Amino acid sequence: KNEVEQSPQNLTAQEGEFITINCSYSVGISALHWLQQHPGGGIVSLFMLSSGKKKHGRLIATINIQEKHSSLHITASHPRDSAVYICAVDTDKLIFGTGTRLQVFP
Amino acid sequence: DVKVTQSSRYLVKRTGEKVFLECVQDMDHENMFWYRQDPGLGLRLIYFSYDVKMKEKGDIPEGYSVSREKKERFSLILESASTNQTSMYLCASSLAGGDNEQFFGPGTRLTVL
Numbered sequence: 001k002n003e004v005e006q007s008p009q010n011l012t013a014q015e016g017e018f019i020t021i022n023c024s025y026s027v028g029i030s031a032l033h034w035l036q037q038h039p040g041g042g043i044v045s046l047f048m049l050s051s052g053k054k055k056h057g058r059l060i061a062t063i064n065i066q067e068k069h070s071s072l073h074i075t076a077s078h079p080r081d082s083a084v085y086i087c088a089v090d091t092d093k094l095i096f097g098t099g100t101r102l103q104v105f106p
Numbered sequence: 107d108v109k110v111t112q113s114s115r116y117l118v119k120r121t122g123e124k125v126f127l128e129c130v131q132d133m134d135h136e137n138m139f140w141y142r143q144d145p146g147l148g149l150r151l152i153y154f155s156y157d158v159k160m161k162e163k164g165d166i167p168e169g170y171s172v173s174r175e176k177k178e179r180f181s182l183i184l185e186s187a188s189t190n191q192t193s194m195y196l197c198a199s200s201l202a203g204g205d206n207e208q209f210f211g212p213g214t215r216l217t218v219l
Contacts, residue, residue, distance in 0.1 A: 023176075030205050031202055031205045033207070033208075035210075041115075041194055041196070041212055041213030041215070042210065042211075042212045042213065043196065043198075043209070043210040043213075045207045045208070045209070048205070048207055050205070072112070086148070086149070088149075090204060090205055092168075092204070093151060093154070093164070094149075094151070094208065095163075096148040096149040096150075097148055098146060098147065098148040099148060
């Protein structure tokens with residue numbers, strides 16, 4: 001079993017829909033990262049959090065340390081949000097989930 | 107802005123060739139990392155470095171070596187490329203210590219024929 005599990009693996013949505021991507025982990029962590037990877041490969045960091053909730057524009061990330069679970073929400077989704085979203089947990093190194101491929105159609 | 111650059115976006119090599127992948131960062135970061143990314147497996151750590159001339163094996167170091175002669179540059183070396191090393195290779199850097207954001211390069215898609 002992977003130490004970091006993401007769901008769903010693939011997600012399609014219509015523009016404007018509310019999106020939720022989930023991440024569960026089985027190890028002790030000091031922080032959790034949400035990353036975005038667009039076609040072509042470049043990865044950018046969206047959030048790093050160790051408790052509670054963070055918001056940036058239409059993106060919201062939450063983490064529940066006791067349940068070892070995090071969610072990434074996208075409100076009012078747009079086609080430009082189409083990307084792979086990757087959850088990674090910080091132990092003594094980063095352990096990555098396999099990603100959620102999101103496609104948002106107009 | 108932090109900038110991490112990689113020497114090539116696409117590379118095609120033949121089995122047995124020696125391959126050098128170069129990574130340069132311009133923000134004086136102490137930590138540098140090399141990952142490979144394969145479908146269904148996510149990113150896996152090959153090697154990392156916390157300082158000049160220092161290197162540590164990651165989860166999948168077999169078939170690879172690294173060099174860090176200068177703080178800003180971290181090189182990944184495939185001594186004798188094999189077809190199972192066909193992959194996307196991503197370099198990253200971060201400040202010293204844990205819990206720091208990693209900044210990623212654009213990736214090099216390597217094909218070994």
